[in-house]
Amino acid sequence: MTEAILSVDHLDFGFRDQPLYRDLTFELAAGSMTSLVGANGVGKTTLIRLLMGQLKPQQGEIQYRQTPAVHIGYVPQFRNLEDEYPLSIRSFIGLNIRHLWPWATTKDKQLLDQVIEATHLEARQYNRMGRASGGEKQKAYLAQALLNRPNFLILDESTASLDVNTKVELMDLVKELNQKTGLTVLFVTHDLNLAKQYTNQYLLLKKDGYEMKSMNEMDVATMPEELQSVSEIQEVD
Ligand SMILES: Nc1ncnc2c1ncn2[C@@H]1O[C@H](COP(=O)(O)OP(=O)(O)OP(=O)(O)O)[C@@H](O)[C@H]1O
Numbered sequence: 001m002t003e004a005i006l007s008v009d010h011l012d013f014g015f016r017d018q019p020l021y022r023d024l025t026f027e028l029a030a031g032s033m034t035s036l037v038g039a040n041g042v043g044k045t046t047l048i049r050l051l052m053g054q055l056k057p058q059q060g061e062i063q064y065r066q067t068p069a070v071h072i073g074y075v076p077q078f079r080n081l082e083d084e085y086p087l088s089i090r091s092f093i094g095l096n097i098r099h100l101w102p103w104a105t106t107k108d109k110q111l112l113d114q115v116i117e118a119t120h121l122e123a124r125q126y127n128r129m130g131r132a133s134g135g136e137k138q139k140a141y142l143a144q145a146l147l148n149r150p151n152f153l154i155l156d157e158s159t160a161s162l163d164v165n166t167k168v169e170l171m172d173l174v175k176e177l178n179q180k181t182g183l184t185v186l187f188v189t190h191d192l193n194l195a196k197q198y199t200n201q202y203l204l205l206k207k208d209g210y211e212m213k214s215m216n217e218m219d220v221a222t223m224p225e226e227l228q229s230v231s232e233i234q235e236v237d
Contacts (some may be wrong), residue, residue, distance in 0.1 A: 001028040002160040005152055005184045006051070012059035013043075013050060020046055023060075026203055026212045030065070030151075033178055033185040035195035035215075038205035038225040044188050047205070048074075048154055051186075060175060064152075073150030077157045078137040085130030089121055089140050092129040096144040135166035142173065153177075155187045159194060164192050167191070172200045192220055192227050 004027040011024040020043035029032055036044050037108070049055045050062060052072060064070040087095075093115065097108045104112075116125050119139040124132065129140065138158060145153065155174065159167040175198055177183045189195055195202055196215055204211040220228060 002031060003065065005030040005070055007063045008051075008060070008062070010060035011057050011062065012049070013055070013057055015046075015047065021205070021210070022094055025060075025211055026210075028152075028184055028186065029183040030184055031178065033187065033199040034203065035199040035202040036186055036188045036205070037190070037192070037195060037202055037223070037227060039207075042205045042207060044205060045156070046155055048188065051154070068151070070138060070152050071148055071150045073145035073148055073153045075138075075142050075145045075153065075155045075158045077160050078141050081130050081137070083130045085128065085178070087129050088126050089129050089136060090116065090125040091130055093125075093140050093143045093147065094120075096147045101231050111147060111149075115143040116137075118146060118177065127190065133166075135169060138162060138166070138170055139173070141168070146177075150183070151181075153183045153186070155185065155189075157188050157190070159189065159191065167194060168197075174198070190227055192218070192223060216232040 008024055008026050012019075012022050013024075014020045036047065038044055046055065050057060052074065055131065070164040090112070094104065094112055097104050116122055119142055121136065121139055121143060124136055127136075129137065132140065138161075141158070153174070159170055162170065171194060174183075174185060174187075178185055185199070187195065187199055199215060201212065201214045202218060202237065204213075206224075
């Protein structure tokens with residue numbers, strides 16, 4: 001059996017007057033691709049914050065594999081930058097380098113070249129970030145996260161603002177990284193089609209519990225209605 005990179009054990013968490021999870025227990029195997037789905041406000045972002053150590057469990061435990069150590073990469077949904085935003089795509093990605101620009105080492109620059117290549121941004125790297133397409137901006141966020149050489153990548157609604165073709169392009173890239181490097185992926189999404197196409201299992205958070213199942217067990221008809229409607233819109237394309 002593949003080893004777990006992350007174990008969540010009997011996790012309880014909620015905000016004042018609003019319990020979110022009780023007894024949430026699941027594991028992510030190294031190299032797995034998992035979708036995190038659920039209706040708006042059910043607690044997906046809060047779970048990510050717990051997994052990233054920004055919030056503490058009220059009960060239960062979140063444990064990461066010790067050896068090799070787990071390095072988390074976090075890819076948010078891109079934010080619209082003004083057209084006048086001055087940095088090139090390359091410099092924007094490089095903001096995540098440990099050393100500030102003038103002091104970036106040759107090694108840093110090589111790593112930057114590698115992540116630009118891995119995200120297929122070579123030809124566009126000197127274009128202005130403010131003028132880049134949504135897909136290029138989103139790939140730049142992915143490249144930034146890859147600079148930390150993560151072995152666990154969290155995609156937080158990273159495809160939400162993209163058109164269908166660009167969503168597929170981004171997810172193809174993530175799948176390629178998963179297959180080449182064994183990257184473990186947690187993909188927060190409202191898009192059941194993408195979830196089905198790219199991930200092997202899903203964690204569905206519900207108001208009264210959760211479901212962790214392999215993707216071929218997903219019955220779209222029993223999923224929260226708002227997720228089903230997103231799915232239908234996508235199918236038209
Ligand atoms: N810091 C906080 N203090 C109090 N309540 C909070 C806080 N953060 C989130 N909440 C509430 O907890 C619930 C879960 O929020 P969360 O953002 O985790 O949901 P979500 O599933 O990611 O939603 P969406 O799909 O809309 O992004 C919401 O009702 C939210 O208003």
